[in-house]
Amino acid sequence: MAGLVTTFGAGAMTNSIGEIRDVDCLFVIGSNTTEAHPVIGMEMKRAARRGATLIVADPRKIWLSTIADRHLELTPGTDIWLLNAMAHVIIAEGLTDDAFIAANTENFEAVVATVAAYTPEQAAVVTGVSADDIRWAARTYATTEKAAIFYTLGITEHSHGTDNVCALANLVLMTGHLGKPSAGLNPLRGQNNVQGANDAGASPIYFPGYQRVDDFGALARYEASWGVTLDPKPGLNLNEMMKEMGRKLRGLFVMGEDIVLSEPNVGHLEKGLNGVDFLVIQDIFPNETTRFAHVVLPATSFAEKEGTFTNSERRVQRVRKAVEPPGQARADWSILLDLAGKAGANWTLESPAEVYAEMVKDTVRFAGISHERIDREGGLQWPCPTPDHPGTRTLHEGGVLRGKGLFTAIEYRPSSELPCDDYPFVLSTGRTLYHYNSATQTRREEGLDSKQPEAFVQIHPRDARELDVRSGDEVAVSTRRGEVRLKALVTRQVKPGRIWMPFHFKEARANLLTNDVGDSVTGTAEYKVCAAQVVKVGEGTSKFPGAYAVE
Amino acid sequence: MSREESQIPELIRHLGGLRTGVARAISEQTGVAEAQIYGVGSFFHLLNAPDVKLRVCQGLSCRLAGSENVLESIGGNGVLASPCSCLALCDQPPAVLNDRTLSTWNDGEVVALDEAALGGAVSESRSDMAIDLAGEPDFSNRALNRALELGPQAVLDVLEASGLQGRGGAGFPAHLKWRAVRDQAETERFVVLNADEGEPGTFKDRAVLARRPDRVVEGLTIAARVIGANDVTIYYRGAFESLMDKDFEYRGVRFHLHSGHGAYICGEETALLEALEGGRGMPRLKPPFPTTKGLWSKPTLVHNVETIACLPEIIMRGGEWFRGLGRSEPGSKLYSISGHVQKPGTYELPLGVTLDELVEEAGGYVGTLKAFSPGGASSGFLPASERTRPLDAKSLAEVGSMLGSAGVVVLNETVKMPWAALHQLRFFAEESCGQCAPCRIGTRLLAEQLTQHLSSGAPLDAVDDVAWEMGEGSICGLGQTAALPLTSAMKYFPEEFSR
Amino acid sequence: MTKTLNINGSTFEFVDGESLLEVAQRNGIGIPTLCHDPRLKAVGACRTCLVEVEGQRRLTPACATLAAEGAKVTTDNARIARHRQLLLSMYLADHPIGQKNRGDDELLEMAERFAATPLGALRSARPGRSENVNPYIKFDAERCILCARCVRYCEEVEGVQAITLAGRGSLTTISTADARGLLDSSCELCGGCVDVCPTGAMSQRAGWPLLKSDTKKVRTTCNYCGVGCQMDLVVDPDANDGRGHIVRVDSPGPGTTTNDGNLCVKGRFGTGFVDHPDRLTVPLIRGEDGELHEATWEQALDRVVKGFAAVQEAHGKDALGFVSSSRCTVEENYLVQKLARAVYGTNNVHQCAAT
Numbered sequence A: 001m002a003g004l005v006t007t008f009g010a011g012a013m014t015n016s017i018g019e020i021r022d023v024d025c026l027f028v029i030g031s032n033t034t035e036a037h038p039v040i041g042m043e044m045k046r047a048a049r050r051g052a053t054l055i056v057a058d059p060r061k062i063w064l065s066t067i068a069d070r071h072l073e074l075t076p077g078t079d080i081w082l083l084n085a086m087a088h089v090i091i092a093e094g095l096t097d098d099a100f101i102a103a104n105t106e107n108f109e110a111v112v113a114t115v116a117a118y119t120p121e122q123a124a125v126v127t128g129v130s131a132d133d134i135r136w137a138a139r140t141y142a143t144t145e146k147a148a149i150f151y152t153l154g155i156t157e158h159s160h161g162t163d164n165v166c167a168l169a170n171l172v173l174m175t176g177h178l179g180k181p182s183a184g185l186n187p188l189r190g191q192n193n194v195q196g197a198n199d200a201g202a203s204p205i206y207f208p209g210y211q212r213v214d215d216f217g218a219l220a221r222y223e224a225s226w227g228v229t230l231d232p233k234p235g236l237n238l239n240e241m242m243k244e245m246g247r248k249l250r251g252l253f254v255m256g257e258d259i260v261l262s263e264p265n266v267g268h269l270e271k272g273l274n275g276v277d278f279l280v281i282q283d284i285f286p287n288e289t290t291r292f293a294h295v296v297l298p299a300t301s302f303a304e305k306e307g308t309f310t311n312s313e314r315r316v317q318r319v320r321k322a323v324e325p326p327g328q329a330r331a332d333w334s335i336l337l338d339l340a341g342k343a344g345a346n347w348t349l350e351s352p353a354e355v356y357a358e359m360v361k362d363t364v365r366f367a368g369i370s371h372e373r374i375d376r377e378g379g380l381q382w383p384c385p386t387p388d389h390p391g392t393r394t395l396h397e398g399g400v401l402r403g404k405g406l407f408t409a410i411e412y413r414p415s416s417e418l419p420c421d422d423y424p425f426v427l428s429t430g431r432t433l434y435h436y437n438s439a440t441q442t443r444r445e446e447g448l449d450s451k452q453p454e455a456f457v458q459i460h461p462r463d464a465r466e467l468d469v470r471s472g473d474e475v476a477v478s479t480r481r482g483e484v485r486l487k488a489l490v491t492r493q494v495k496p497g498r499i500w501m502p503f504h505f506k507e508a509r510a511n512l513l514t515n516d517v518g519d520s521v522t523g524t525a526e527y528k529v530c531a532a533q534v535v536k537v538g539e540g541t542s543k544f545p546g547a548y549a550v551e
Numbered sequence B: 001m002s003r004e005e006s007q008i009p010e011l012i013r014h015l016g017g018l019r020t021g022v023a024r025a026i027s028e029q030t031g032v033a034e035a036q037i038y039g040v041g042s043f044f045h046l047l048n049a050p051d052v053k054l055r056v057c058q059g060l061s062c063r064l065a066g067s068e069n070v071l072e073s074i075g076g077n078g079v080l081a082s083p084c085s086c087l088a089l090c091d092q093p094p095a096v097l098n099d100r101t102l103s104t105w106n107d108g109e110v111v112a113l114d115e116a117a118l119g120g121a122v123s124e125s126r127s128d129m130a131i132d133l134a135g136e137p138d139f140s141n142r143a144l145n146r147a148l149e150l151g152p153q154a155v156l157d158v159l160e161a162s163g164l165q166g167r168g169g170a171g172f173p174a175h176l177k178w179r180a181v182r183d184q185a186e187t188e189r190f191v192v193l194n195a196d197e198g199e200p201g202t203f204k205d206r207a208v209l210a211r212r213p214d215r216v217v218e219g220l221t222i223a224a225r226v227i228g229a230n231d232v233t234i235y236y237r238g239a240f241e242s243l244m245d246k247d248f249e250y251r252g253v254r255f256h257l258h259s260g261h262g263a264y265i266c267g268e269e270t271a272l273l274e275a276l277e278g279g280r281g282m283p284r285l286k287p288p289f290p291t292t293k294g295l296w297s298k299p300t301l302v303h304n305v306e307t308i309a310c311l312p313e314i315i316m317r318g319g320e321w322f323r324g325l326g327r328s329e330p331g332s333k334l335y336s337i338s339g340h341v342q343k344p345g346t347y348e349l350p351l352g353v354t355l356d357e358l359v360e361e362a363g364g365y366v367g368t369l370k371a372f373s374p375g376g377a378s379s380g381f382l383p384a385s386e387r388t389r390p391l392d393a394k395s396l397a398e399v400g401s402m403l404g405s406a407g408v409v410v411l412n413e414t415v416k417m418p419w420a421a422l423h424q425l426r427f428f429a430e431e432s433c434g435q436c437a438p439c440r441i442g443t444r445l446l447a448e449q450l451t452q453h454l455s456s457g458a459p460l461d462a463v464d465d466v467a468w469e470m471g472e473g474s475i476c477g478l479g480q481t482a483a484l485p486l487t488s489a490m491k492y493f494p495e496e497f498s499r
Numbered sequence C: 001m002t003k004t005l006n007i008n009g010s011t012f013e014f015v016d017g018e019s020l021l022e023v024a025q026r027n028g029i030g031i032p033t034l035c036h037d038p039r040l041k042a043v044g045a046c047r048t049c050l051v052e053v054e055g056q057r058r059l060t061p062a063c064a065t066l067a068a069e070g071a072k073v074t075t076d077n078a079r080i081a082r083h084r085q086l087l088l089s090m091y092l093a094d095h096p097i098g099q100k101n102r103g104d105d106e107l108l109e110m111a112e113r114f115a116a117t118p119l120g121a122l123r124s125a126r127p128g129r130s131e132n133v134n135p136y137i138k139f140d141a142e143r144c145i146l147c148a149r150c151v152r153y154c155e156e157v158e159g160v161q162a163i164t165l166a167g168r169g170s171l172t173t174i175s176t177a178d179a180r181g182l183l184d185s186s187c188e189l190c191g192g193c194v195d196v197c198p199t200g201a202m203s204q205r206a207g208w209p210l211l212k213s214d215t216k217k218v219r220t221t222c223n224y225c226g227v228g229c230q231m232d233l234v235v236d237p238d239a240n241d242g243r244g245h246i247v248r249v250d251s252p253g254p255g256t257t258t259n260d261g262n263l264c265v266k267g268r269f270g271t272g273f274v275d276h277p278d279r280l281t282v283p284l285i286r287g288e289d290g291e292l293h294e295a296t297w298e299q300a301l302d303r304v305v306k307g308f309a310a311v312q313e314a315h316g317k318d319a320l321g322f323v324s325s326s327r328c329t330v331e332e333n334y335l336v337q338k339l340a341r342a343v344y345g346t347n348n349v350h351q352c353a354a355t
């Protein structure tokens, strides 16, 4: 996110979902798209079926890798080596788009200097991807006119996540694959409204519309609009808040989130929560965090309220009320308005439509969007500066939004925790098709749960043999931070030495294990790499109905 | 579909047919989706019922020879036997398929037939005929060498002069197809031999394959050379397995042998191509025709066995010679004849002989002629009064019938026409591929209505409408003609349908 | 150079690759279809769209025939009308559905439109699927007209190939490998097969055969991943004592929204949580005894305001933090950050998933 704002001037998919079917070279990295974003996955399948080249870079075998032209099975955490080596090849073989670089970018020389050392041969040693595959991927990506990159948490959930994004952006800028239909750089948002929440300024450094809180122009604008004095000092990001819990941070308001299940290194977090003076939870279900709450406010689900979500392609779409909330539960927006009123604020907002109108007033990007327009025309993609603007399908079409796309020279830094004798496996975590986040919703749905009823950890057959583990056996997975017990799923989806588990299951909380070291810019935690040990605890059986590659 | 997928039917066969778990095993081996494999296996009768050992033909000629009773007596012996569609052994009824070996039922025994027996009864050798089934096989390649000397354009001219038309049923002029393939920009081209003979009453291709394989191989090589193909695929009916070789190469042309697995519809050329590619044998929409998009979407020349077997002598003796062999239309023609005649068999005669002349060749009638089917089940029935009509495409079309595959079935006074029509309808209902509604539903509706009529006198009031719609709405020739046995029987023998 | 063809006497432009059906539909000329779906390769199997093209003896499927320069097409005349009526009458004969169990059925609606009545009555020959534990999707073989939309969707759009046409002739049916239950197949429960089925042969167990007229549809945005699929919540407004109940989720028609008519298992089947008994329905305040107790909104909100004030008094304004949610709306996120900044004076606000 932050990486994209810095390099391009906007942090969002540069293309639209509807453009995917026409992409001729898809480079999908760190995204298990068919499970995490199934409907975008369908568009990718459609492009591949039409004959597009599909390059998948992922430590695991995933659905898309089975239909990919090549699967780059890189060692977790070595993305920079792969991407810099690709840049190396593109530069060395003269495949750069020099006109684009000259007209639209700055700081290219720094990247040239840095990637010179990243030869494909050397990269092969570090990443486990052959030099031949790296060269092929670089050439294919660089020489295909409609080439687009897609990534998700596999890129960002690292201590060097921002570096990864910048390294991808470098590839895009040097090949000029930007600002054109079906060519660009596309982060796929993990959750329905990540984009919208960011857009709305739910961030310690940005007001709505990515206006920095320490930019005095923006500050003045909001002080005038809101009629209050504002603090120009950026606040704590989520990762910092979690670490300061019970220390600097003594009171917390949490809306719609189970931080105990979703945040890393929860052992530490739970201790901190015990030291918090006042904790308010506003949610639709009791969860692991409500154990610590002083006040719990019953809120509404998406089907019981009005509003908007903004999807990965920057499209603002309506959420509409279909049923009444249960009991005394109330819509989050109306609770928030009441709270502000009781705390002495004099806001005159009465509906989500009015809230939206107030929000866009001070942002150029969204100024043309309103509930009324969406109801009439359907979802609108920002930038949409005026009420008669049709919205923007492809970002940067008339030139990079930032003015000049910024190349950033990136050096490889190893993940903060590497395997060792005590913890010989690399553990990554992720999501599956049938569940969503902490599964508070999906595990309450009989059929989803029956397709994937229990927690599991994927282990390669060779490792399983050494551990004397068969599919269905119970194992204990431990890291420096904790231990969980769950079923083993022996499969070649993972390579030897690597294990993988989903984070949806509260009886086997992946985040007891994960490392809370955060990215220096975004604070996003390193969910994708930590060192772990596996021991067999008992024998057992399991059908794994939702798994497709059980040995 | 990838070319590996074309192996799916064979893989199923080698695992003993479509038993539980077979689709999964093949899926793991090939990466092809399990459901797709299951869908393919379930389409073919020789794959989808792995426990059936014996199949007893219930075609019209075999029924005239009592094949219903055969089924009963085999079933009584505790062997798993099932009825099946015409086995192309109408001349030696009742026909039985033992695994994939063509056999006949003789005195309570299943007797396997060797190559000589499969040759069947034929006209005596006449070297002035194009195929000459009784002649000595000749592997000298004289015709092939001649064709190579002449060059493609000259061969095409000879072919055009000969007037040779497809012998598989549709009767399309051969030279037009050859030229259409040659005119394609795509240079990878294929020749496919349609040896899936399945039209009830037809067994001439079996006779050619058993007696004159030389003509077939030479003819195919000529075709491949002229249209610029390096590969010939022979798709043969599963029951003809004993007549077939393994893949081989001949004079620089690769021959691929591909077995069918029990589906009449795969004789239709585009269904055949689907089956060759490892799919469910459902006909494709035409256009595009195989000449432009055939096997693996490449230009493909599909010919019937008999058509191909005519080529060597056409090359040797010239187009005019061949044309002159025919009486009302060009060429000599193989007529399969069975049913109530003395010597059922395959007879090569001038195209356009009458039924009486044909039956004379076959040793004469048994009983009194009542009706006959001139060109396979799809040609319907004609009354005895048409016995002097030339058996050629044009004359038969005039009376709403067709020459088709020239599989002639003769019925005498003992046969009830509604009974005969019902069995033909059931054949089509059984063999419809099922993809289009007019055929899938129409064949069943007609069979059902006729059954009701026979048991309770229910009126046959939907027949005209259903038949019309089958003709207009069906995708392929099967559905388009499947009502003819009933409508023609009702037309010529109305008294047998009203009480 | 623009290309044109003639339909029913009028001239229309087309671009290469368009089918006769597409040209006709674009120009408001109605041609009935059953096996057609714009996302799928045309197969021309249902035969309802047959039209006349000058120079061709046989009727031609409009869905599977490419527009060609100068073609003269007729979409309605006595022959085509007779064909449609008879074809539908034959479908009806093989579609033994009583009015009681009618459901939303395109075939029945089309038959009414063309005044077709059953031409005889057949007992369905198609084998059904073994009853299995999958709680969502039901296959009623009797209703199936073998248009294969479900199979083609599963292969061409979902890419899963969990189901296939199986068997042959009138015994053809829709099946998984070895006729197992969907849960034991590669099916990913996307529900697309249900959505494309014109007759309700593939149906959602929930809410069948509830008719359109008994429900209301609410267009909204899925609350799971970042694709933002548009979906229609089909609501029975009278259920739950008038609170309403989401009976099922339909996808909007292909070509109308970003998701092009597609949904995944979570969007399609993941709304049951809305009515789950675990839902929080009253405000709760932790008492002296350490337990959470029910309270009124008034009490709860007062408690929050007091609690936050106390924290800030004791530890400064930056001792307060706000975690908002990417699960909540844009408006709600805006309000949380405004609350943090404008009311409580801190920039300690972040949403739970920044990436």
Ligand SMILES: Cc1cc2nc3c(=O)[nH]c(=O)nc-3n(C[C@H](O)[C@H](O)[C@H](O)COP(=O)(O)O)c2cc1C
Residues within 6 Å of the ligand: B165, B166, B167, B168, B169, B170, B171, B172, B194, B195, B196, B197, B198, B199, B264, B265, B266, B267, B268, B269, B270, B302, B303, B304, B305, B307, B308, B476, B477, B478
């Ligand atoms: C239902 C149906 C079944 C057919 N069966 C056969 C067959 O068994 N053998 C054959 O040669 N042609 C058969 N045909 C004709 C083929 O489609 C095709 O016309 C023929 O193989 C072309 O070869 P030809 O030009 O040499 O006749 C059949 C056609 C239909 C519609």
Ligand code: SF4
Residues within 6 Å of the ligand: B265, B282, B283, B431, B432, B433, B434, B435, B436, B437, B439, B440, B474, B475, B476, B477, B478, B479, B480
């Ligand atoms: S007419 Fe019959 S056999 Fe031919 S395609 Fe249609 S259903 Fe299949």
Ligand code: SF4
Residues within 6 Å of the ligand: C137, C150, C153, C154, C158, C160, C161, C162, C163, C182, C186, C187, C188, C189, C190, C191, C192, C193, C194
């Ligand atoms: S639910 Fe989806 S995956 Fe399952 S059979 Fe239907 S279309 Fe295929």
Ligand code: SF4
Residues within 6 Å of the ligand: C143, C144, C145, C146, C147, C148, C149, C150, C151, C174, C193, C196, C197, C198, C199, C200, C201, C202
């Ligand atoms: S189940 Fe529905 S979609 Fe599938 S073939 Fe039958 S009628 Fe068509």
Ligand code: FES
Residues within 6 Å of the ligand: C032, C033, C034, C035, C036, C043, C044, C045, C046, C047, C048, C049, C050, C061, C062, C063, C064
């Ligand atoms: S819509 Fe054209 S044949 Fe079905």
